[in-house]
Amino acid sequence: MSKNKDVLGEEQSGPLMADVAKLAGVAISAVSRALANPGRVNEKTRQKIDAAAKQLGYTPNAMARGLRVGKSNIIMIVLPGSLYYGASQVIPQVLQSINKSLIQGGYNLMIANLDRDEASERHILDLAFGGTVRGAIILSSKLPEVDGRSLASAGLPIVSMLLDMSEAGLPSVVTNDREAIREATNDLIALGHRRFLYLAGPQENYHDVERFAGVIEALRGAGLPDSVVVRSGGRLDYQQGFNIGLEAADDFAALGDKPTAVIATSDDMAISFMSRTQAMGLKIPDDLSIVSFDGSPVCAFCSPPLSTIEQPMEEMGQTAVALLLAAIDRTDQPRQLRNVIRSRLIVRESMTTPKG
Amino acid sequence: MSKNKDVLGEEQSGPLMADVAKLAGVAISAVSRALANPGRVNEKTRQKIDAAAKQLGYTPNAMARGLRVGKSNIIMIVLPGSLYYGASQVIPQVLQSINKSLIQGGYNLMIANLDRDEASERHILDLAFGGTVRGAIILSSKLPEVDGRSLASAGLPIVSMLLDMSEAGLPSVVTNDREAIREATNDLIALGHRRFLYLAGPQENYHDVERFAGVIEALRGAGLPDSVVVRSGGRLDYQQGFNIGLEAADDFAALGDKPTAVIATSDDMAISFMSRTQAMGLKIPDDLSIVSFDGSPVCAFCSPPLSTIEQPMEEMGQTAVALLLAAIDRTDQPRQLRNVIRSRLIVRESMTTPKG
DNA sequence: CGTTTTTTGGCAAACGTTTGCTATGAATCG
DNA sequence: CGATTCATAGCAAACGTTTGCCAAAAAACG
Numbered sequence: 001m002s003k004n005k006d007v008l009g010e011e012q013s014g015p016l017m018a019d020v021a022k023l024a025g026v027a028i029s030a031v032s033r034a035l036a037n038p039g040r041v042n043e044k045t046r047q048k049i050d051a052a053a054k055q056l057g058y059t060p061n062a063m064a065r066g067l068r069v070g071k072s073n074i075i076m077i078v079l080p081g082s083l084y085y086g087a088s089q090v091i092p093q094v095l096q097s098i099n100k101s102l103i104q105g106g107y108n109l110m111i112a113n114l115d116r117d118e119a120s121e122r123h124i125l126d127l128a129f130g131g132t133v134r135g136a137i138i139l140s141s142k143l144p145e146v147d148g149r150s151l152a153s154a155g156l157p158i159v160s161m162l163l164d165m166s167e168a169g170l171p172s173v174v175t176n177d178r179e180a181i182r183e184a185t186n187d188l189i190a191l192g193h194r195r196f197l198y199l200a201g202p203q204e205n206y207h208d209v210e211r212f213a214g215v216i217e218a219l220r221g222a223g224l225p226d227s228v229v230v231r232s233g234g235r236l237d238y239q240q241g242f243n244i245g246l247e248a249a250d251d252f253a254a255l256g257d258k259p260t261a262v263i264a265t266s267d268d269m270a271i272s273f274m275s276r277t278q279a280m281g282l283k284i285p286d287d288l289s290i291v292s293f294d295g296s297p298v299c300a301f302c303s304p305p306l307s308t309i310e311q312p313m314e315e316m317g318q319t320a321v322a323l324l325l326a327a328i329d330r331t332d333q334p335r336q337l338r339n340v341i342r343s344r345l346i347v348r349e350s351m352t353t354p355k356g
Numbered sequence: 357m358s359k360n361k362d363v364l365g366e367e368q369s370g371p372l373m374a375d376v377a378k379l380a381g382v383a384i385s386a387v388s389r390a391l392a393n394p395g396r397v398n399e400k401t402r403q404k405i406d407a408a409a410k411q412l413g414y415t416p417n418a419m420a421r422g423l424r425v426g427k428s429n430i431i432m433i434v435l436p437g438s439l440y441y442g443a444s445q446v447i448p449q450v451l452q453s454i455n456k457s458l459i460q461g462g463y464n465l466m467i468a469n470l471d472r473d474e475a476s477e478r479h480i481l482d483l484a485f486g487g488t489v490r491g492a493i494i495l496s497s498k499l500p501e502v503d504g505r506s507l508a509s510a511g512l513p514i515v516s517m518l519l520d521m522s523e524a525g526l527p528s529v530v531t532n533d534r535e536a537i538r539e540a541t542n543d544l545i546a547l548g549h550r551r552f553l554y555l556a557g558p559q560e561n562y563h564d565v566e567r568f569a570g571v572i573e574a575l576r577g578a579g580l581p582d583s584v585v586v587r588s589g590g591r592l593d594y595q596q597g598f599n600i601g602l603e604a605a606d607d608f609a610a611l612g613d614k615p616t617a618v619i620a621t622s623d624d625m626a627i628s629f630m631s632r633t634q635a636m637g638l639k640i641p642d643d644l645s646i647v648s649f650d651g652s653p654v655c656a657f658c659s660p661p662l663s664t665i666e667q668p669m670e671e672m673g674q675t676a677v678a679l680l681l682a683a684i685d686r687t688d689q690p691r692q693l694r695n696v697i698r699s700r701l702i703v704r705e706s707m708t709t710p711k712g
Numbered sequence: 713c714g715t716t717t718t719t720t721g722g723c724a725a726a727c728g729t730t731t732g733c734t735a736t737g738a739a740t741c742g
Numbered sequence: 743c744g745a746t747t748c749a750t751a752g753c754a755a756a757c758g759t760t761t762g763c764c765a766a767a768a769a770a771c772g
Contacts, residue, residue, distance in 0.1 A: 013426065014485055016728065027752045032730055042750060057504045059485035063428060064728035066419040067757050070369065074466070082452070085445050087654040092447050099467055103479060108488070110430070110466045111455055123459060129370055129415035131758095132464070148413045242653065268654075275657035297598065298443040298624075301631035303659055372758065383722045388760055398720060420758035423727050487728095 015056040024052035078138040081115040086268040097317025128154040157327035166337035181214030193261040200234035241268025249276035260354035264292035305348035371412040380408035442624040453673025484510040513683035522693035537570030549617040556590035597624025605632035616710035620648035641708040661704035
């Protein structure tokens with residue numbers, strides 16, 4: 001029964017199944033079945049129960065249910081420490097898309113930050129081992145692991161997004177970083193460019209490795225030596241994108257045989273790079289073509305509008321959720337661990353033929 | 357006891373309190389007390405229990421605890437439908453800041469989207485009435501309300517952020533929109549500007565009302581008639597910021613007596629407005645000064661770099677969480693419902709004296 | 713050393729559901 | 743019409759904690 005004491009200061013709890021049962025004149029178990037498993041109860045009683053529930057404004061207690069069935073309906077998304085603060089809307093888009101898909105599947109989204117400190121790892125592990133969450137989507141390359149407990153062995157379905165972790169056995173949803181950059185580079189080559197500047201993300205980072213490989217593939221495909229591309233950056237994290245671009249602009253200024261095209265691995269880099277080189281007097285795209293990665297909406301309004309590679313976040317989020325829910329329902333082993341959603345290059349005015 | 361069957365296909369559940377109790381040679385209740393309420397148990401037994409727990413890798417089940425104590429440790433943040441997709445990092449910053457503060461307080465963050473559809477309202481209400489969440493931070497001006505149930509009457513502590521809902525009785529954390537815009541306008545006036553274009557957000561929106569009021573206040577303070585400011589926009593949502601800016605640029609082009617300064621209520625508007633007017637041949641800031649709102653990091657790299665009003669999101673998030681936790685702990689009624697965190701204007705090159 | 717107080721730890725009853733089992737009556741069958 | 747199935751609904755036992763209450767032991771006191 002609702003133990004709503006109506007006493008000031010007492011925690012009020014809403015109506016319980018028992019209240020609904022009494023009002024409908026049935027047993028608690030009938031209410032439970034009517035609400036969750038309508039086939040298991042007579043249509044007439046079901047209606048009585050539904051009416052009673054509605055009249056009381058009954059909402060089942062999620063924790064009691066979760067405890068009983070031994071499962072929660074919460075999914076956590078593990079975000080790397082500070083992926084924020086740039087121009088890209090990747091994180092909000094991911095959250096939006098994932099949350100939408102999850103809710104359709106009856107799940108809720110909890111966010112967890114994985115920082116460098118042990119406390120955040122421990123916290124995530126508590127969430128996993130404490131039964132709070134039912135599955136995880138991770139956007140980080142490292143799985144939390146603290147004294148014996150490890151996310152990988154928590155018995156939780158996990159899906160990786162953005163980063164390919166299929167080699168670690170995790171279903172992954174990624175875009176075709178390498179291929180997309182290869183094609184963008186091909187476009188630049190086709191325009192006549194022969195010397196390139198590559199703005200790198202953090203060394204060893206999956207995205208940087210893949211994207212740089214894309215550049216090299218394109219060059220080799222065109223019979224150009226690897227030496228025609230100069231790497232800049234690589235010392236900072238992606239979240240420092242703007243700073244990478246600024247440093248790269250200085251590197252560029254010091255360069256002897258100047259590249260005519262820039263391939264940036266994030267829009268942030270491209271934007272700040274462009275800003276500083278323009279301040280130095282360079283004309284873009286006449287002196288320098290630029291293409292970058294992330295598809296930030298603001299690129300359309302840069303001067304000149306910036307060509308960028310857009311990842312279909314909506315679709316990637318949907319796919320990640322679909323994989324996760326499939327893993328939860330243990331329907332079967334996933335056909336393939338690595339799921340690629342193709343990006344597309346949005347061509348704008350920052351690319352043209354080299355003026356030489 | 358852990359009913360880990362070691363049978364393929366069986367759900368494995370971790371060690372339970374009972375397992376820890378057995379290993380430590382004490383009763384379950386002792387374990388519970390040792391872990392949660394260390395003062396209530398002898399130091400020596402506490403150590404024994406701690407050791408046993410660590411050895412087994414024990415993590416308490418959050419749902420069982422939640423059910424028993426009748427409280428969850430999850431806070432939900434209610435985000436409006438699609439606040440996303442611009443240049444501003446407000447949402448990610450809010451999430452980051454709030455989550456960090458919550459975790460320090462022992463809480464977790466769940467995200468909920470409030471769309472126009474009834475389903476999303478129902479979903480949020482289920483979260484509230486189903487005991488899943490313990491409190492809510494809302495970034496939306498409207499509280500969900502569906503057949504009898506309303507968030508306001510869920511008995512949940514709620515804090516509003518960004519929007520002032522103190523009149524509805526909700527503790528609110530806002531910035532000094534009006535004052536900040538007033539001061540920015542004053543700066544423009546001091547520079548010599550006498551005719552203004554105001555890029556509006558959605559009509560009736562709290563932010564738009566406040567910010568426009570700030571413009572008017574500044575004008576009156578300087579003895580200028582309200583008529584020196586032309587309003588543009590107001591037909592679209594903030595998330596359509598880029599489009600507002602484009603439309604406003606067209607409006608501007610059609611204007612007879614041209615303003616010399618633009619006050620934009622979001623960076624998105626300012627950026628796209630600037631882009632289009634520059635394409636029309638206008639020089640910024642020589643022909644037109646611009647100042648906007650949001651403090652998007654990318655503004656520093658626009659050409660010219662854009663003056664913008666930056667909201668201290670970190671601090672706002674912390675304050676919102678502090679208010680919420682205080683409300684949960686019912687320490688006392690909040691001293692004041694409306695909590696203002698001051699924004700600051702970042703002056704960049706988009707503002708100068710009018711050339712006339 | 714007897715009495716009172718304090719510390720400590722165990723027992724068992726919650727918390728609000730779900731679900732296996734069982735009992736009832738209705739329906740079907742031969 | 744008796745025997746068998748079937749649909750329906752109730753009982754009560756879980757799920758894994760926390761916590762009020764009590765008893766035993768230890769400490770403090772006179």
